[in-house]
Amino acid sequence: MLTLLARLGEATLGLLAYLGRLGLFLLQAVVYVFTPPLKVGRVVRQIHFIGARSLLVIALTGLFTGMVLGLQGYYTLSRYGSEAFLGSAVALSLITELGPVLSALMVTGRAGSALTSEIGIMRITEQIDALEVMALNPIRYLVVPNLLAGVLVMPLLAALFDVVGIYGGFLVGVELLGLSSGTYFSSMTEAVTFADIKTGLYKSLSFGLIMSLICCFKGYHAGFGAAGVSRATTDAVVFSSVSVLVLDYFLNSVLL
Amino acid sequence: MSAELPIIQAQQLRKCFGPQVVLDGLSLEVRRGEILAIVGRSGTGKSVLLKHLIGLLAPDSGRVLVAGEDIHRARGRHLERLRERFGMLFQGGALFDSLTVEENVAFPLREKTRMTAAQIREAVHHCLKGVGLEGVEHKYPAQLSGGMRKRVALARALVRQPEIVLFDEPTTGLDPILVRAMHQLIFDTHVQFGYTAVIVSHEIPQIFEIASRVAMLHEGTIIAIDTPEGFQRSPNPVVQQFITGSLEGPLEPV
Numbered sequence: 001m002l003t004l005l006a007r008l009g010e011a012t013l014g015l016l017a018y019l020g021r022l023g024l025f026l027l028q029a030v031v032y033v034f035t036p037p038l039k040v041g042r043v044v045r046q047i048h049f050i051g052a053r054s055l056l057v058i059a060l061t062g063l064f065t066g067m068v069l070g071l072q073g074y075y076t077l078s079r080y081g082s083e084a085f086l087g088s089a090v091a092l093s094l095i096t097e098l099g100p101v102l103s104a105l106m107v108t109g110r111a112g113s114a115l116t117s118e119i120g121i122m123r124i125t126e127q128i129d130a131l132e133v134m135a136l137n138p139i140r141y142l143v144v145p146n147l148l149a150g151v152l153v154m155p156l157l158a159a160l161f162d163v164v165g166i167y168g169g170f171l172v173g174v175e176l177l178g179l180s181s182g183t184y185f186s187s188m189t190e191a192v193t194f195a196d197i198k199t200g201l202y203k204s205l206s207f208g209l210i211m212s213l214i215c216c217f218k219g220y221h222a223g224f225g226a227a228g229v230s231r232a233t234t235d236a237v238v239f240s241s242v243s244v245l246v247l248d249y250f251l252n253s254v255l256l
Numbered sequence: 257m258s259a260e261l262p263i264i265q266a267q268q269l270r271k272c273f274g275p276q277v278v279l280d281g282l283s284l285e286v287r288r289g290e291i292l293a294i295v296g297r298s299g300t301g302k303s304v305l306l307k308h309l310i311g312l313l314a315p316d317s318g319r320v321l322v323a324g325e326d327i328h329r330a331r332g333r334h335l336e337r338l339r340e341r342f343g344m345l346f347q348g349g350a351l352f353d354s355l356t357v358e359e360n361v362a363f364p365l366r367e368k369t370r371m372t373a374a375q376i377r378e379a380v381h382h383c384l385k386g387v388g389l390e391g392v393e394h395k396y397p398a399q400l401s402g403g404m405r406k407r408v409a410l411a412r413a414l415v416r417q418p419e420i421v422l423f424d425e426p427t428t429g430l431d432p433i434l435v436r437a438m439h440q441l442i443f444d445t446h447v448q449f450g451y452t453a454v455i456v457s458h459e460i461p462q463i464f465e466i467a468s469r470v471a472m473l474h475e476g477t478i479i480a481i482d483t484p485e486g487f488q489r490s491p492n493p494v495v496q497q498f499i500t501g502s503l504e505g506p507l508e509p510v
Binding site: 121122125126127129130132133134135136 | 307310312335336337339340342343344346347348350351352353363364367368
Protein backbone atom coordinates (compact mmCIF):
# COMPACT_ATOMS: atom_id res chain seq x y z
CA MET A 1 0.00 0.00 0.00
CA LEU A 2 2.77 2.37 1.00
CA THR A 3 4.89 1.49 -2.02
CA LEU A 4 1.88 2.09 -4.25
CA LEU A 5 1.42 5.48 -2.67
CA ALA A 6 5.12 6.24 -2.99
CA ARG A 7 5.09 5.24 -6.62
CA LEU A 8 2.05 7.40 -7.28
CA GLY A 9 3.76 10.34 -5.61
CA GLU A 10 6.94 9.74 -7.57
CA ALA A 11 5.04 9.63 -10.85
CA THR A 12 3.17 12.83 -10.00
CA LEU A 13 6.36 14.64 -9.04
CA GLY A 14 8.03 13.37 -12.20
CA LEU A 15 5.16 14.65 -14.30
CA LEU A 16 5.19 18.03 -12.58
CA ALA A 17 8.95 18.38 -13.03
CA TYR A 18 8.56 17.47 -16.68
CA LEU A 19 5.80 20.00 -17.25
CA GLY A 20 7.93 22.57 -15.45
CA ARG A 21 10.86 21.95 -17.77
CA LEU A 22 8.58 22.12 -20.78
CA GLY A 23 7.15 25.39 -19.50
CA LEU A 24 10.60 26.90 -18.92
CA PHE A 25 11.63 25.80 -22.39
CA LEU A 26 8.58 27.55 -23.84
CA LEU A 27 9.23 30.64 -21.73
CA GLN A 28 12.82 30.85 -22.98
CA ALA A 29 11.68 30.48 -26.57
CA VAL A 30 8.98 33.14 -26.15
CA VAL A 31 11.55 35.55 -24.68
CA TYR A 32 13.77 35.02 -27.73
CA VAL A 33 10.85 35.58 -30.10
CA PHE A 34 10.57 39.12 -28.76
CA THR A 35 14.27 39.90 -28.38
CA PRO A 36 16.06 40.60 -31.65
CA PRO A 37 17.69 39.34 -33.74
CA LEU A 38 14.96 37.11 -35.10
CA LYS A 39 16.30 34.61 -37.60
CA VAL A 40 13.83 35.48 -40.36
CA GLY A 41 15.52 33.28 -42.94
CA ARG A 42 15.16 30.24 -40.72
CA VAL A 43 11.53 31.09 -39.93
CA VAL A 44 10.77 31.19 -43.65
CA ARG A 45 12.61 27.92 -44.18
CA GLN A 46 10.60 26.24 -41.43
CA ILE A 47 7.34 27.68 -42.76
CA HIS A 48 8.22 26.06 -46.04
CA PHE A 49 9.14 22.79 -44.35
CA ILE A 50 6.20 22.51 -41.95
CA GLY A 51 3.64 24.30 -44.10
CA ALA A 52 4.24 24.24 -47.82
CA ARG A 53 5.45 20.66 -47.85
CA SER A 54 2.39 19.49 -45.91
CA LEU A 55 -0.04 20.89 -48.46
CA LEU A 56 -0.54 17.69 -50.41
CA VAL A 57 -1.09 15.45 -47.42
CA ILE A 58 -3.48 17.99 -45.86
CA ALA A 59 -5.45 18.36 -49.10
CA LEU A 60 -5.69 14.61 -49.52
CA THR A 61 -6.83 13.88 -45.97
CA GLY A 62 -9.18 16.87 -46.10
CA LEU A 63 -10.78 15.64 -49.30
CA PHE A 64 -11.44 12.16 -48.01
CA THR A 65 -12.59 13.34 -44.60
CA GLY A 66 -15.09 15.61 -46.33
CA MET A 67 -16.23 12.78 -48.61
CA VAL A 68 -16.76 10.45 -45.66
CA LEU A 69 -18.67 13.16 -43.81
CA GLY A 70 -20.80 13.74 -46.91
CA LEU A 71 -21.62 10.07 -47.28
CA GLN A 72 -22.22 9.32 -43.60
CA GLY A 73 -24.04 12.57 -43.03
CA TYR A 74 -26.32 12.08 -46.01
CA TYR A 75 -27.48 8.61 -44.96
CA THR A 76 -27.92 9.57 -41.33
CA LEU A 77 -29.76 12.79 -42.10
CA SER A 78 -31.97 11.18 -44.78
CA ARG A 79 -33.35 8.81 -42.12
CA TYR A 80 -34.94 11.87 -40.57
CA GLY A 81 -35.66 13.47 -43.91
CA SER A 82 -33.33 16.30 -43.21
CA GLU A 83 -30.63 15.83 -45.85
CA ALA A 84 -30.96 19.54 -46.56
CA PHE A 85 -28.79 20.12 -43.49
CA LEU A 86 -25.93 18.15 -44.98
CA GLY A 87 -23.95 21.28 -45.89
CA SER A 88 -24.12 22.74 -42.41
CA ALA A 89 -23.30 19.38 -40.77
CA VAL A 90 -20.22 18.90 -42.93
CA ALA A 91 -19.02 22.47 -42.55
CA LEU A 92 -19.56 22.70 -38.80
CA SER A 93 -17.84 19.45 -38.00
CA LEU A 94 -14.91 20.35 -40.24
CA ILE A 95 -14.45 23.94 -39.10
CA THR A 96 -14.82 23.47 -35.37
CA GLU A 97 -13.43 20.00 -34.91
CA LEU A 98 -11.99 17.83 -37.64
CA GLY A 99 -10.08 20.48 -39.56
CA PRO A 100 -7.89 21.67 -36.68
CA VAL A 101 -7.49 18.24 -35.06
CA LEU A 102 -6.80 16.12 -38.10
CA SER A 103 -4.50 18.65 -39.72
CA ALA A 104 -2.55 18.92 -36.45
CA LEU A 105 -2.23 15.13 -36.31
CA MET A 106 -1.12 14.92 -39.93
CA VAL A 107 1.44 17.69 -39.51
CA THR A 108 2.77 16.03 -36.35
CA GLY A 109 3.31 12.82 -38.27
CA ARG A 110 4.83 14.45 -41.32
CA ALA A 111 6.80 17.42 -40.02
CA GLY A 112 6.93 17.06 -36.22
CA SER A 113 8.77 13.75 -36.35
CA ALA A 114 11.28 15.25 -38.77
CA LEU A 115 11.82 18.25 -36.48
CA THR A 116 12.53 16.02 -33.52
CA SER A 117 14.96 13.79 -35.37
CA GLU A 118 16.75 16.72 -36.97
CA ILE A 119 17.26 18.53 -33.67
CA GLY A 120 18.01 15.22 -31.91
CA ILE A 121 20.76 14.38 -34.40
CA MET A 122 22.20 17.86 -33.94
CA ARG A 123 22.20 17.19 -30.20
CA ILE A 124 23.97 13.82 -30.34
CA THR A 125 26.55 14.97 -32.90
CA GLU A 126 27.37 17.99 -30.69
CA GLN A 127 26.15 20.48 -33.30
CA ILE A 128 24.05 22.15 -30.60
CA ASP A 129 27.15 22.44 -28.39
CA ALA A 130 29.01 23.85 -31.39
CA LEU A 131 26.38 26.58 -31.71
CA GLU A 132 26.79 27.44 -28.04
CA VAL A 133 30.56 27.52 -28.34
CA MET A 134 30.19 30.01 -31.18
CA ALA A 135 28.25 32.13 -28.69
CA LEU A 136 25.06 31.53 -30.67
CA ASN A 137 21.96 30.63 -28.74
CA PRO A 138 20.63 27.26 -29.95
CA ILE A 139 17.10 28.05 -28.80
CA ARG A 140 17.08 31.16 -30.92
CA TYR A 141 18.41 29.21 -33.89
CA LEU A 142 16.53 25.96 -33.69
CA VAL A 143 13.48 26.32 -31.51
CA VAL A 144 12.13 29.82 -32.11
CA PRO A 145 11.81 29.43 -35.92
CA ASN A 146 9.94 26.16 -35.48
CA LEU A 147 7.58 27.56 -32.86
CA LEU A 148 6.76 30.59 -34.98
CA ALA A 149 6.36 28.50 -38.10
CA GLY A 150 4.09 26.05 -36.28
CA VAL A 151 1.84 28.79 -34.94
CA LEU A 152 1.66 30.62 -38.26
CA VAL A 153 1.18 27.64 -40.47
CA MET A 154 -1.25 25.45 -38.58
CA PRO A 155 -4.33 27.73 -38.95
CA LEU A 156 -3.65 28.05 -42.66
CA LEU A 157 -3.37 24.31 -43.08
CA ALA A 158 -6.53 23.79 -41.06
CA ALA A 159 -8.32 26.31 -43.27
CA LEU A 160 -7.17 24.48 -46.36
CA PHE A 161 -8.33 21.22 -44.79
CA ASP A 162 -11.76 22.77 -44.17
CA VAL A 163 -12.14 24.11 -47.70
CA VAL A 164 -11.06 20.91 -49.39
CA GLY A 165 -13.21 18.90 -46.98
CA ILE A 166 -16.27 20.99 -47.73
CA TYR A 167 -15.64 20.42 -51.41
CA GLY A 168 -15.28 16.68 -50.71
CA GLY A 169 -18.68 16.72 -49.00
CA PHE A 170 -20.03 18.57 -52.01
CA LEU A 171 -18.66 15.94 -54.38
CA VAL A 172 -20.42 13.13 -52.56
CA GLY A 173 -23.59 14.90 -51.40
CA VAL A 174 -24.32 16.87 -54.54
CA GLU A 175 -22.54 15.24 -57.44
CA LEU A 176 -22.97 11.65 -56.33
CA LEU A 177 -26.12 11.53 -54.21
CA GLY A 178 -28.05 14.26 -55.98
CA LEU A 179 -28.60 16.92 -53.33
CA SER A 180 -29.00 20.34 -54.95
CA SER A 181 -25.91 22.47 -54.68
CA GLY A 182 -27.96 25.49 -53.61
CA THR A 183 -29.28 23.58 -50.59
CA TYR A 184 -25.80 22.33 -49.70
CA PHE A 185 -24.25 25.79 -49.61
CA SER A 186 -27.17 27.85 -48.32
CA SER A 187 -27.62 25.65 -45.24
CA MET A 188 -23.90 26.13 -44.65
CA THR A 189 -23.89 29.91 -44.81
CA GLU A 190 -26.87 30.03 -42.46
CA ALA A 191 -25.46 27.64 -39.86
CA VAL A 192 -21.79 28.58 -39.68
CA THR A 193 -21.23 31.65 -37.52
CA PHE A 194 -18.09 33.67 -37.05
CA ALA A 195 -17.77 32.17 -33.56
CA ASP A 196 -17.34 28.71 -35.11
CA ILE A 197 -14.55 29.96 -37.31
CA LYS A 198 -12.88 31.58 -34.32
CA THR A 199 -13.14 28.32 -32.38
CA GLY A 200 -11.35 26.53 -35.19
CA LEU A 201 -8.74 29.27 -35.40
CA TYR A 202 -7.95 29.23 -31.67
CA LYS A 203 -7.70 25.48 -31.74
CA SER A 204 -5.30 25.30 -34.63
CA LEU A 205 -3.16 28.09 -33.16
CA SER A 206 -2.77 26.19 -29.91
CA PHE A 207 -2.23 22.88 -31.71
CA GLY A 208 0.50 24.46 -33.82
CA LEU A 209 2.22 25.72 -30.69
CA ILE A 210 1.92 22.50 -28.70
CA MET A 211 3.04 20.35 -31.64
CA SER A 212 6.20 22.32 -32.40
CA LEU A 213 6.96 22.87 -28.71
CA ILE A 214 6.84 19.17 -27.83
CA CYS A 215 8.71 18.09 -30.96
CA CYS A 216 11.51 20.63 -30.41
CA PHE A 217 11.72 19.86 -26.69
CA LYS A 218 12.03 16.13 -27.31
CA GLY A 219 14.71 16.59 -29.93
CA TYR A 220 16.60 19.11 -27.82
CA HIS A 221 16.73 16.67 -24.92
CA ALA A 222 17.34 13.54 -26.96
CA GLY A 223 19.31 10.79 -25.22
CA PHE A 224 22.45 9.18 -26.52
CA GLY A 225 23.06 7.66 -29.90
CA ALA A 226 20.70 6.57 -32.64
CA ALA A 227 18.44 4.85 -30.10
CA GLY A 228 18.09 8.10 -28.19
CA VAL A 229 16.98 9.97 -31.28
CA SER A 230 14.55 7.29 -32.36
CA ARG A 231 12.99 7.17 -28.90
CA ALA A 232 12.76 10.96 -28.81
CA THR A 233 11.01 10.91 -32.18
CA THR A 234 8.50 8.28 -31.16
CA ASP A 235 7.82 10.08 -27.88
CA ALA A 236 7.41 13.38 -29.66
CA VAL A 237 4.80 12.02 -32.07
CA VAL A 238 2.90 10.16 -29.38
CA PHE A 239 2.98 13.00 -26.83
CA SER A 240 2.04 15.70 -29.27
CA SER A 241 -0.80 13.67 -30.77
CA VAL A 242 -2.18 12.85 -27.33
CA SER A 243 -1.74 16.46 -26.18
CA VAL A 244 -3.60 17.71 -29.24
CA LEU A 245 -6.56 15.47 -28.42
CA VAL A 246 -6.54 16.27 -24.72
CA LEU A 247 -6.19 19.98 -25.37
CA ASP A 248 -9.01 19.72 -27.91
CA TYR A 249 -11.36 18.46 -25.21
CA PHE A 250 -10.47 21.27 -22.84
CA LEU A 251 -10.65 23.92 -25.52
CA ASN A 252 -14.08 22.57 -26.48
CA SER A 253 -15.30 22.86 -22.94
CA VAL A 254 -14.06 26.44 -22.74
CA LEU A 255 -14.89 27.68 -26.23
CA LEU A 256 -18.23 26.03 -26.99
CA MET B 257 46.33 41.84 -17.16
CA SER B 258 49.83 40.50 -16.46
CA ALA B 259 51.33 37.97 -18.84
CA GLU B 260 51.96 35.55 -15.97
CA LEU B 261 48.30 35.16 -15.13
CA PRO B 262 47.08 31.80 -16.42
CA ILE B 263 44.48 32.25 -19.15
CA ILE B 264 42.28 29.52 -17.70
CA GLN B 265 42.15 28.53 -14.04
CA ALA B 266 39.99 25.63 -12.98
CA GLN B 267 39.63 25.58 -9.22
CA GLN B 268 38.36 22.68 -7.13
CA LEU B 269 35.95 21.44 -9.81
CA ARG B 270 33.56 18.77 -8.66
CA LYS B 271 31.01 17.16 -10.94
CA CYS B 272 28.82 14.12 -10.43
CA PHE B 273 26.51 12.40 -12.87
CA GLY B 274 24.10 10.61 -10.57
CA PRO B 275 26.17 8.52 -8.17
CA GLN B 276 29.25 8.69 -10.40
CA VAL B 277 31.88 11.27 -9.39
CA VAL B 278 33.56 12.42 -12.61
CA LEU B 279 35.56 15.41 -11.42
CA ASP B 280 36.66 15.27 -7.80
CA GLY B 281 38.11 18.60 -6.69
CA LEU B 282 40.11 19.06 -9.86
CA SER B 283 42.35 22.10 -10.24
CA LEU B 284 44.23 23.02 -13.40
CA GLU B 285 45.90 26.06 -14.87
CA VAL B 286 46.36 26.71 -18.56
CA ARG B 287 49.15 29.16 -19.36
CA ARG B 288 48.82 31.72 -22.09
CA GLY B 289 50.32 30.52 -25.38
CA GLU B 290 51.03 26.92 -24.43
CA ILE B 291 49.82 23.62 -25.85
CA LEU B 292 48.49 21.69 -22.89
CA ALA B 293 47.69 18.04 -23.51
CA ILE B 294 45.27 16.26 -21.20
CA VAL B 295 45.66 12.51 -21.26
CA GLY B 296 43.93 9.79 -19.31
CA ARG B 297 42.03 6.59 -19.77
CA SER B 298 38.79 6.41 -21.72
CA GLY B 299 35.80 7.47 -19.70
CA THR B 300 37.74 9.36 -17.03
CA GLY B 301 35.99 12.61 -17.84
CA LYS B 302 38.46 14.37 -20.11
CA SER B 303 35.72 15.62 -22.44
CA VAL B 304 33.65 16.58 -19.39
CA LEU B 305 36.58 18.64 -18.12
CA LEU B 306 36.92 20.35 -21.50
CA LYS B 307 33.22 21.20 -21.51
CA HIS B 308 33.60 22.72 -18.06
CA LEU B 309 36.43 24.95 -19.25
CA ILE B 310 34.20 26.52 -21.90
CA GLY B 311 31.06 26.57 -19.75
CA LEU B 312 29.01 23.97 -21.67
CA LEU B 313 28.69 22.00 -18.45
CA ALA B 314 28.40 23.58 -15.02
CA PRO B 315 30.30 22.10 -12.06
CA ASP B 316 28.48 21.06 -8.88
CA SER B 317 31.06 23.13 -7.02
CA GLY B 318 34.27 24.95 -7.84
CA ARG B 319 34.82 27.49 -10.59
CA VAL B 320 36.55 28.16 -13.87
CA LEU B 321 38.19 31.54 -14.44
CA VAL B 322 38.84 32.58 -18.00
CA ALA B 323 41.22 35.54 -17.98
CA GLY B 324 40.14 36.10 -14.39
CA GLU B 325 36.37 35.96 -15.04
CA ASP B 326 34.14 33.16 -13.76
CA ILE B 327 32.61 31.63 -16.91
CA HIS B 328 29.86 29.79 -15.05
CA ARG B 329 28.59 32.99 -13.48
CA ALA B 330 28.57 34.91 -16.74
CA ARG B 331 25.22 35.35 -18.48
CA GLY B 332 23.97 36.89 -21.70
CA ARG B 333 26.36 39.28 -23.43
CA HIS B 334 29.06 38.72 -20.84
CA LEU B 335 29.06 34.99 -21.48
CA GLU B 336 29.04 35.62 -25.23
CA ARG B 337 32.14 37.80 -24.88
CA LEU B 338 33.92 35.08 -22.92
CA ARG B 339 32.86 32.40 -25.40
CA GLU B 340 34.16 34.46 -28.28
CA ARG B 341 37.67 33.97 -26.90
CA PHE B 342 37.29 30.26 -27.58
CA GLY B 343 37.26 27.94 -30.52
CA MET B 344 36.47 24.29 -30.04
CA LEU B 345 37.09 21.25 -32.15
CA PHE B 346 34.56 18.58 -31.23
CA GLN B 347 35.20 14.85 -31.26
CA GLY B 348 33.09 14.18 -34.33
CA GLY B 349 33.71 17.58 -35.84
CA ALA B 350 30.13 18.75 -35.14
CA LEU B 351 29.89 20.31 -38.59
CA PHE B 352 26.42 21.43 -39.58
CA ASP B 353 25.46 18.71 -42.01
CA SER B 354 22.92 20.82 -43.87
CA LEU B 355 25.59 23.36 -44.85
CA THR B 356 28.51 23.07 -47.26
CA VAL B 357 32.12 23.25 -46.13
CA GLU B 358 32.34 26.92 -47.08
CA GLU B 359 29.07 27.76 -45.31
CA ASN B 360 30.21 25.87 -42.22
CA VAL B 361 33.44 27.80 -41.92
CA ALA B 362 31.70 31.07 -42.79
CA PHE B 363 28.90 30.47 -40.27
CA PRO B 364 30.50 32.12 -37.20
CA LEU B 365 31.53 35.13 -39.29
CA ARG B 366 28.13 35.52 -40.92
CA GLU B 367 26.32 35.29 -37.64
CA LYS B 368 28.59 37.18 -35.31
CA THR B 369 30.42 39.82 -37.33
CA ARG B 370 29.58 42.64 -39.71
CA MET B 371 32.03 41.50 -42.37
CA THR B 372 30.97 41.77 -46.00
CA ALA B 373 30.41 38.67 -48.13
CA ALA B 374 33.70 39.26 -49.95
CA GLN B 375 35.65 39.61 -46.70
CA ILE B 376 34.05 36.47 -45.36
CA ARG B 377 34.93 34.52 -48.49
CA GLU B 378 38.48 35.77 -48.20
CA ALA B 379 38.75 34.74 -44.53
CA VAL B 380 37.20 31.34 -45.19
CA HIS B 381 39.62 30.59 -48.00
CA HIS B 382 42.53 31.73 -45.89
CA CYS B 383 41.49 29.38 -43.09
CA LEU B 384 40.78 26.44 -45.36
CA LYS B 385 44.17 26.95 -46.97
CA GLY B 386 45.70 27.12 -43.49
CA VAL B 387 44.41 23.61 -42.75
CA GLY B 388 45.47 22.36 -46.16
CA LEU B 389 42.05 22.11 -47.77
CA GLU B 390 41.27 23.63 -51.11
CA GLY B 391 38.69 22.75 -53.73
CA VAL B 392 36.18 21.20 -51.33
CA GLU B 393 34.29 24.40 -50.50
CA HIS B 394 31.08 23.27 -52.10
CA LYS B 395 30.99 19.73 -50.73
CA TYR B 396 28.84 18.69 -47.80
CA PRO B 397 30.41 17.23 -44.63
CA ALA B 398 28.92 13.80 -45.43
CA GLN B 399 30.92 13.73 -48.69
CA LEU B 400 34.26 14.15 -46.90
CA SER B 401 36.56 11.63 -45.23
CA GLY B 402 36.98 11.67 -41.44
CA GLY B 403 40.35 13.41 -41.66
CA MET B 404 39.04 16.11 -43.97
CA ARG B 405 36.01 16.70 -41.76
CA LYS B 406 38.30 17.35 -38.79
CA ARG B 407 40.30 19.79 -40.87
CA VAL B 408 37.13 21.66 -41.80
CA ALA B 409 36.10 21.69 -38.15
CA LEU B 410 39.52 23.08 -37.25
CA ALA B 411 39.16 25.77 -39.90
CA ARG B 412 35.76 26.68 -38.46
CA ALA B 413 37.20 26.80 -34.93
CA LEU B 414 40.00 29.10 -36.10
CA VAL B 415 38.10 31.40 -38.41
CA ARG B 416 37.38 34.01 -35.77
CA GLN B 417 40.99 33.87 -34.58
CA PRO B 418 40.24 32.79 -31.01
CA GLU B 419 42.75 33.12 -28.17
CA ILE B 420 42.07 29.61 -26.90
CA VAL B 421 41.25 26.49 -28.88
CA LEU B 422 39.99 23.35 -27.18
CA PHE B 423 40.50 20.06 -28.99
CA ASP B 424 38.36 17.09 -27.98
CA GLU B 425 40.27 14.06 -29.24
CA PRO B 426 41.23 15.62 -32.56
CA THR B 427 42.81 12.44 -33.89
CA THR B 428 40.35 9.71 -32.87
CA GLY B 429 39.55 7.47 -35.78
CA LEU B 430 42.43 8.63 -37.96
CA ASP B 431 45.21 6.42 -39.31
CA PRO B 432 48.76 6.88 -37.87
CA ILE B 433 49.90 9.07 -40.74
CA LEU B 434 46.86 11.31 -40.42
CA VAL B 435 47.42 11.49 -36.66
CA ARG B 436 50.89 12.90 -37.25
CA ALA B 437 49.57 15.22 -39.95
CA MET B 438 46.84 16.49 -37.64
CA HIS B 439 49.34 17.09 -34.84
CA GLN B 440 51.60 18.93 -37.24
CA LEU B 441 48.62 20.97 -38.38
CA ILE B 442 47.70 21.87 -34.81
CA PHE B 443 51.28 22.89 -34.13
CA ASP B 444 51.56 24.93 -37.33
CA THR B 445 48.26 26.74 -36.81
CA HIS B 446 49.23 27.29 -33.17
CA VAL B 447 52.36 29.08 -34.38
CA GLN B 448 50.56 30.85 -37.20
CA PHE B 449 47.48 32.03 -35.27
CA GLY B 450 49.14 32.22 -31.85
CA TYR B 451 46.37 30.56 -29.85
CA THR B 452 46.56 28.70 -26.57
CA ALA B 453 45.60 25.05 -27.09
CA VAL B 454 44.13 22.48 -24.74
CA ILE B 455 44.12 19.04 -26.34
CA VAL B 456 42.38 16.00 -24.96
CA SER B 457 44.19 13.07 -26.50
CA HIS B 458 44.89 9.36 -26.41
CA GLU B 459 47.87 9.58 -28.72
CA ILE B 460 50.76 8.40 -26.59
CA PRO B 461 53.59 9.03 -27.41
CA GLN B 462 52.91 11.26 -30.47
CA ILE B 463 51.27 13.97 -28.36
CA PHE B 464 54.60 14.53 -26.53
CA GLU B 465 56.06 15.93 -29.75
CA ILE B 466 53.80 18.98 -29.84
CA ALA B 467 52.69 19.57 -26.25
CA SER B 468 54.30 22.19 -24.01
CA ARG B 469 52.92 20.40 -20.96
CA VAL B 470 51.09 17.14 -20.40
CA ALA B 471 48.53 16.57 -17.65
CA MET B 472 47.07 13.24 -16.66
CA LEU B 473 43.51 12.99 -15.45
CA HIS B 474 42.86 10.03 -13.18
CA GLU B 475 39.95 9.39 -10.81
CA GLY B 476 38.66 12.92 -11.09
CA THR B 477 41.88 14.83 -10.45
CA ILE B 478 45.08 15.78 -12.23
CA ILE B 479 47.66 13.36 -10.84
CA ALA B 480 50.60 14.65 -12.84
CA ILE B 481 51.35 17.74 -14.88
CA ASP B 482 54.74 18.44 -16.37
CA THR B 483 56.68 19.02 -19.57
CA PRO B 484 56.61 16.00 -21.90
CA GLU B 485 60.13 14.99 -20.77
CA GLY B 486 59.31 15.40 -17.09
CA PHE B 487 55.98 13.63 -17.56
CA GLN B 488 57.65 10.60 -19.13
CA ARG B 489 60.08 10.42 -16.22
CA SER B 490 57.29 10.67 -13.66
CA PRO B 491 57.75 8.29 -10.73
CA ASN B 492 53.96 7.85 -10.45
CA PRO B 493 53.21 4.17 -11.23
CA VAL B 494 49.82 5.10 -12.75
CA VAL B 495 51.49 7.48 -15.21
CA GLN B 496 54.16 4.95 -16.04
CA GLN B 497 51.66 2.19 -16.66
CA PHE B 498 49.56 4.52 -18.81
CA ILE B 499 52.53 5.57 -20.94
CA THR B 500 53.73 2.04 -21.52
CA GLY B 501 50.22 0.64 -21.94
CA SER B 502 51.14 -2.27 -19.70
CA LEU B 503 48.51 -4.63 -18.32
CA GLU B 504 50.48 -4.96 -15.09
CA GLY B 505 50.14 -2.20 -12.52
CA PRO B 506 47.67 -0.15 -10.51
CA LEU B 507 45.28 0.38 -13.48
CA GLU B 508 42.78 -2.38 -14.16
CA PRO B 509 41.91 -3.15 -17.76
CA VAL B 510 38.12 -2.77 -17.67
